[in-house]
Amino acid sequence: MDRAKIARILQMEEYGSNILLKGWIRTKRDSKGGFSFLEINDGSTIENIQVIANQTLENYQKEILHLSTGCSVAVEGELVSSPGKGQKNEIRATKIKVYGWSDPEEYPLQKKRHSFEFLRQIAHLRPRTNTFGAVTRVRNALSQAIHTFFQKRGFYYIHTPIITGSDCEGAGELFKVTTLNLGDLPYDQAGQIDYTQDFFGRATSLTVSGQLEIETYALALGDVYNFGPTFRAENSNTSRHLAEFWMIEPEMAFAELKEDMDLAEDFLKSIFTHILDHCQSDMHFFNLRIDNTIIETIEHIIQSTFERITYTEAVEILENSGEDFEFPVKWGVDLQSEHERYLTEKKIKKPVFVIDYPKEIKAFYMKLNDDGRTVGAMDVLVPRVGEIIGGSQREDNYEALKQKIAQMGFSEKEYWWYLDLRKYGSVPHSGFGLGFERLVQFVTGMNNIRDVIPYPRSPKSAEF
Numbered sequence: 001m002d003r004a005k006i007a008r009i010l011q012m013e014e015y016g017s018n019i020l021l022k023g024w025i026r027t028k029r030d031s032k033g034g035f036s037f038l039e040i041n042d043g044s045t046i047e048n049i050q051v052i053a054n055q056t057l058e059n060y061q062k063e064i065l066h067l068s069t070g071c072s073v074a075v076e077g078e079l080v081s082s083p084g085k086g087q088k089n090e091i092r093a094t095k096i097k098v099y100g101w102s103d104p105e106e107y108p109l110q111k112k113r114h115s116f117e118f119l120r121q122i123a124h125l126r127p128r129t130n131t132f133g134a135v136t137r138v139r140n141a142l143s144q145a146i147h148t149f150f151q152k153r154g155f156y157y158i159h160t161p162i163i164t165g166s167d168c169e170g171a172g173e174l175f176k177v178t179t180l181n182l183g184d185l186p187y188d189q190a191g192q193i194d195y196t197q198d199f200f201g202r203a204t205s206l207t208v209s210g211q212l213e214i215e216t217y218a219l220a221l222g223d224v225y226n227f228g229p230t231f232r233a234e235n236s237n238t239s240r241h242l243a244e245f246w247m248i249e250p251e252m253a254f255a256e257l258k259e260d261m262d263l264a265e266d267f268l269k270s271i272f273t274h275i276l277d278h279c280q281s282d283m284h285f286f287n288l289r290i291d292n293t294i295i296e297t298i299e300h301i302i303q304s305t306f307e308r309i310t311y312t313e314a315v316e317i318l319e320n321s322g323e324d325f326e327f328p329v330k331w332g333v334d335l336q337s338e339h340e341r342y343l344t345e346k347k348i349k350k351p352v353f354v355i356d357y358p359k360e361i362k363a364f365y366m367k368l369n370d371d372g373r374t375v376g377a378m379d380v381l382v383p384r385v386g387e388i389i390g391g392s393q394r395e396d397n398y399e400a401l402k403q404k405i406a407q408m409g410f411s412e413k414e415y416w417w418y419l420d421l422r423k424y425g426s427v428p429h430s431g432f433g434l435g436f437e438r439l440v441q442f443v444t445g446m447n448n449i450r451d452v453i454p455y456p457r458s459p460k461s462a463e464f
């Protein structure tokens, strides 16, 4: 007999039929009447199925009575309609095979609720909890929704490199990639590390963004996107930063900032709609246990039109807010999380695009606006998370970009291929990056970004 998944068994109506299921025991209760109730989960849904094990089972005394949380079993039995409230279906076991025992004295996952801090220390076992099972299924569904959105619109999925020779954001937050012997580094005559002896014959690092490389494909294939891991050696120990996170980066040729914003807005609404439609039991769980406004908030966002304001307007709002910010605001400073959250949560109360930032606080590749002091940047701010998307129209003028690279103190030689795009058939083009974990955080209501990725990487922490 083929194994049936619990998600399907709970929907079945073929009462009396024989079923084979396999999973892990969540709880067991022994009744005086000579039978036991097993709650079993197999990861296919947040819901458990109840199995009734009668003392007539041949291994009832020897094994069933000794089962405990975490043991793995195969159950064969009859599908019956459940008389009590709650679940519709249950299984009356005719045979139970134990795959693996789990010592109840040692197993760290007990029936009680554990703190997320504790669960982070046992990240190899936390997917067995309701919360992490639900996060994992929602993360999966979001990935699929993202690909579906772009594929339907004719965007090509591009695999940009993970090891790279360029620093896209120019912020110097690079993890170096090297095979040089760190205990015995080779130096050149100027006393610098001699990377010509390194594996690639040059200095390389893990990518902070696939944008520079993906632009080259946009200028050939039109609409493209990537979806991959990015790495930042940024010493930010916050609930919104990871050293390794996943990013989705669409890039469109022949698109200006307005089209970029339209794409971002359609994109977010489309994947939110998908999640409400396809992850109902998990979303219901988050709404019940994690944040009881989450479904309502997402529904509201799907219906609303995102606000669009300039950085200059945002600063005015913040200056006149009467709020006592930790970081004072004035034109020219970068917006901090507290400012972003004030704008989207308190003032505008829905997602907001902030555009046209001062050129000094944004990356080198952004298009200079006619005013000469701002660039065509756009950030999307959402309640609770703050910045979820960062994007821009790219500088497509050869001379302007060359100048900018020089001003930043970067080497023109390093960016030769990126400059070539502006030399041969340059076009206006735009794109953005969505932080995948911030998206998962937003959708699930989870507070800490470390709890929405299987194995979080953050300063001083890379266990597992």
Ligand code: 4AD
Residues within 6 Å of the ligand: 168, 169, 208, 209, 210, 211, 232, 234, 240, 241, 242, 243, 245, 247, 249, 250, 387, 388, 389, 390, 391, 392, 431, 432, 433, 434, 435, 436, 437, 438
């Ligand atoms: O704003 P960022 O730095 O933009 C870029 O990397 C551009 N190259 C994207 C592009 O235009 N193609 O990062 C984009 C998004 C942020 O808005 C945020 O959601 C997320 O990536 N992000 C992080 N998420 C988790 N941990 C970090 N340390 C993050 N840094 C950025």
Ligand code: MG
Residues within 6 Å of the ligand: 379, 387, 389, 390
């Ligand atoms: Mg940003």
